[in-house]
Amino acid sequence: MKKIVFLILVLLCLTAAVAFADSKIKVVTTLPDLKSITELIGGDKVDVFAIATGFQNPHFVDPKPSYILKLSKADMFVTVGLDLETGWVPPLLNSARNTKIQKGGEGYVDASVNVPLLQVPSSVNRAEGDIHIFGNPHYWNDPLRGKQIAQSIYEGLVKASPDNQALFQANLKAFDDKIDARTKEWVARMAPYKGSKIIAYHNEWPYFEERFGLKIVDFLEPKPGIPPTPNQLVKVIGEIKRDDIKVIISSPYFTTESAELVARQTGAKVVVLATSVGAEESIKDYFDLFEHNVGKLADAFKQAYGK
């Protein structure tokens, strides 16, 4: 008899444990930045998995089968949208066969919907391999646009778990307040370098450029997604000399040869910035991302301009 009671107790505990684990909202995000914001809004009510790492090119991620399993069990899916992940998200979503998180589904969150976009072309044109056809998709690199991303994620979480709305709302408010306060600090740190001209490898910094008052003159890629060509590099070298540009910004996933070649020819310095959470070990959340980039860029300018 005792044995039976014990067994029943064990079973009850196991059921409770399973129910507890299941009570978390299972979220899959494409990028670690979306994961970080989801965790900041969802708190301990969410269990979040990001498909891409912080040092991968977000346009080109290998759609591994293990991601399909995660997606098949997800309650919510968060994507950057604007075709940023067009090469890898549609095949993964198709294979996952989870209607909840398909485009238009209850658990599908397109983080771009509340974001004021830059570089939206008047017509959609994939000519010559351009991969930014719906406007520039790298909007998470502006901390203030992080608030609009958070708003979309908040709305998704409320749909997934209406009972926790008050908690999510409080977390959203805390996130917004912190972003506002920190952005003021970051903008102040970059203020001495306002108007500085720079060159970028890929056209993924217009939101960062706008927020921090920089002027990106040109790119090593002749078009977004097209690797640097000799013609383009000659053009850029001319621009750097003409405008006395001191800094070239690149990202962890680009090869260094062409940026270094241009640097050797001109004396400009190559600065590799983080485009996502997790690009460096110290970048653990969305706030760390800007702390890192603003610090690194301000140091490079300080060295270059001696102020």
Ligand SMILES: [Zn+2]
């Ligand atoms: Zn891009």
